[in-house]
Amino acid sequence: MQSAVRNPDLSSRLAAAALEQAMTGQVVFDRELRVLVWNGWMVKTAGIAREAALGRRLDDIFPELQGSYLLSVLEQVVSQGRSFLLSSMLHKELFPLWLTLSGGRRELLRQQICALPLDQGEEGMFGMVQIVDVTQAARRESAMYEAEQRLRTLIDNMPDLVLFKDGEGRWVEANHAAQQIFDVSQGSYRGQTDQELASSNPAQAYILDLFRKTDLQAWESGQVVRADEILQAEDGRELVFDTIKAPIFHGDGSRRGLVIIGRDVTDRKQAERDLALAKQVFQHSTESIIVTDRHNCIISVNPAFVQTTGYTPEDVIGQKPSILRSGAHDSHFYAAMWATILNKGSWSGEIIDRRKDGSTYPKWLSISAVRGKDGEIENFIALFSDISERKAVEQRIRYLAEHDFLTGLPNRVLLTDRVSQAITFARRNRKRLAVMFLDLDRFKSINDTLGHNVGDDLLRVVTNRLLGQVRASDTVSRLGGDEFVLLLLEVEGEDSVAHLARNILGALVEPVRVGGHELNVSGSIGVAMYPEHGQDIDSLMKNADTAMYQAKAAGRNGYAFFSPEMDVAARSRHEVENALRHALLRKEFVLHYQPQADVADGQVVALEALLRWKRPGFGLVPPNDFIPVAEESGLIVPITEWILDEVCRQLRHWRDAGMVHVPVAINLSPVQFRREGLYEIAMEKVKEYGLQPGDIEFEITENVLMLNTDAVMRTLDRLRAAGFHLIIDDFGTGYSSLSYLKRFPVVKLKIDRSFVRDVSDDPDDAAIAGAIIGMARSLKLGVVAEGVEKSEQLDFLRQERCKSMQGYLLSRPLPPDELEAALRQGLRLVPEVPEPSGGGD
């Protein structure tokens, strides 16, 4: 070495030898591209001896170079001193150097060429070319590239997601499936961590976050972790991935990378859930289920089947469902059933089968054929339920729908059906029929007084009595309440119907014993005949109803046949009711006041408020013409409220004017006691107008006392306790009973005008009136005689020491202003001024 350094000649010879032996092509050329150096590699590779090359231009040695890019590069090297690197990657043709392959084939050598200037100062500019054979390297690279492409293609085409992250959690590789599921694009994910990807795609943040949890598990455990991961499809659906995460470590234990493979098992999971659910349904279904194979041999039955049929699975598996047959259906039935199953895929219908214990039962059966993917039948599934109960229930429902639950009689639904059938029959056969409406008299009072149980029992007794009077072909129905309708078929004429009506009324009046009470019942009957009283069901029913009202109006316990005149009357009653409904609103009611005076000193001691209706177009309507209608329709309740208010208002007005320091009496209807709230309203009104309960007297009839229910008692007690005075009106006309006089908190009796009228002429009336007055006195009750018109009557009252009186002898009922005037003029009872004729209230 040292010698060579000191010997330049040796050094350059060694350099030349090294150049000669180099494994690369080495060519040096001058400005004219003439070859100056041509090493051994070139000799061998180009097949051109050094002697043949030296001194020749390169494009002379290689004519292919003429006009080539390489040649221009070589020229630039020597002319401009530029260096170049040329690669076979970008150039098909560089130096025409060939490689001989086995079999004599030739292939262009792949080259990497480095062309650079060798500036030799004064000696001039030279160029040098180094040629490296990169054929092998290119092949290797190409093979590697292809291998990688194959691998890439492989993982990209896997339906599973494949993901490789490096030791720091940065994404290295992700196949198509992974890119899609995480919504990252090709190339953009590389080198990114989950967090970085999440920040550029917030929609995925939650998912990536979840996904990373198992990454950490894998790293921490150092083992493969398998988990179901919830990911999200593009359309937002949740997907379940069966995911495997395998951590890979470097030799020194540091983290190298994480291989993640995930398989979409959403469908499988769903199928598993579906299957589990189907199993649950099969087990817990209340319907019996039989599954058979394609040969219709039973392969499975559910618990409901066992319960319904009594057969255990062991009894039936392997058997045909025909073991359930009862023999109720013939072979044609089953043949038709199977034909339907095979042709249409399913059959359903009612069938009677036999249980294991031999009993038969109706069932609703559905059979379906289950076909496989090839369209061949694989199974039959039969579902059925025992419908014996359902059938019973259906019948029961039908019965309930058509019958009155209380009496078991047909209700309106069934009656309507029967009447229309009967009309059709009668029309076709020219027969007559009768519709009979029956309403029990005063049934409401019984219900209210004795309670619903007694009322119900009474209705059942009545039902039996009615059934006892009619033929089997006739229909007795109850529409509700105490309303019964009888449909009588093929009746002869009105005589026979009248005969039947009398019989029915006769049967009803027999005393009824229910709940320890003996009740006297009567009824009112209205009859409409087909065809003369109506051609259709509606008119027959309506007209029978109208006739029944007529019978009631005529004094109860009677019957009436429909007549057109009744229709008119019924209509006018209807009109009255309608007009009454508006009367309150239109302020058509007024109150008149009739004073009562003390018999002994003639002073006015009380007023009775009397309702008057100023009906437009009709003038002043008498109370008897509208009070019953108001009571029946229930309108009496709001009317009474109005009276209370009006009386209190008027009284307040009078008191403020320094007059009328006596109480005012108000009549209460029995209907009022069927409603709650009388006490509350009375108290409210009294308070509202700053009055005392003692300023108001309530007149009630004996009927009210006869109701004798807890509710009535309570109301009366409360009214009395509050200080209201209770007066029994029309005393002597009802079931005047001393016992209830003791029981009820009344303060005064009012002797009915019918006894007062003839006291001076009729000794009996005088005796009755005298007895009442005496009794009242001994019971320490006040007593008022009403309808006093003559001085003889007053004489009698004085003689009997009756406390007070009311009647024309004192004053007729007066409008408030007239009353005021009379009072101002010192109205009092003056026996010397008799004013005969007319009646009071």
Added chain:
Amino acid sequence: MTTDWSELERDALAEAFNVGVGSAAAVLSGMVGAEVMLSVPELRVVDKAAALASFGLAPADRVCAVVQPYGGAFESRALLMFTEVKSYDLVRAVVPDHVAEMRMGDMAQDALIEVGNLVLNACLTAVGELLGCALTTRVPSLVKGEAAEVLEQMEGSEMMLLHMLFSIKDKDIDGYVGFLLDQQAMGALKQAVGNFLSAHL
């Protein structure tokens, strides 16, 4: 201190480069077998320290640069730098069958060097012509690494920065050409541009 260049001077220089790289684009088109266009939309002269920000790069960004040492009137280095992703895009555009997702073999790297060599040669030719001097080049090489490291290896304080747009097969790829010059060289270049401008205006 960076040399103060007026907008006119910068535009004139950019235009000189635009003309210069035209021939390189033609050569490249021949090599790639498709039309390649090269353009220089913008030129700046910046302090080396500020160069990264001008490239729109963070110090730790992965980059790939073809470095071309040159000599003659003055010695320095030129470089053509891409972000790693863009470098793959470029190689994929010129040798599509040899670039896997994010891996480049030696052969593919050679192709990238050759492209850089071509472009930088053209730029140096343009500079040389402006300066009226010949610039020689030495063998180019490929440097990969973090942006800050790559620039650190370069000598010189001022950097002439060219934004270079490669349009290949409908794909636009951004690259940056940087010449690192000392103040003297930069002054000479500015002088030359000034002379050119006064001669032509």
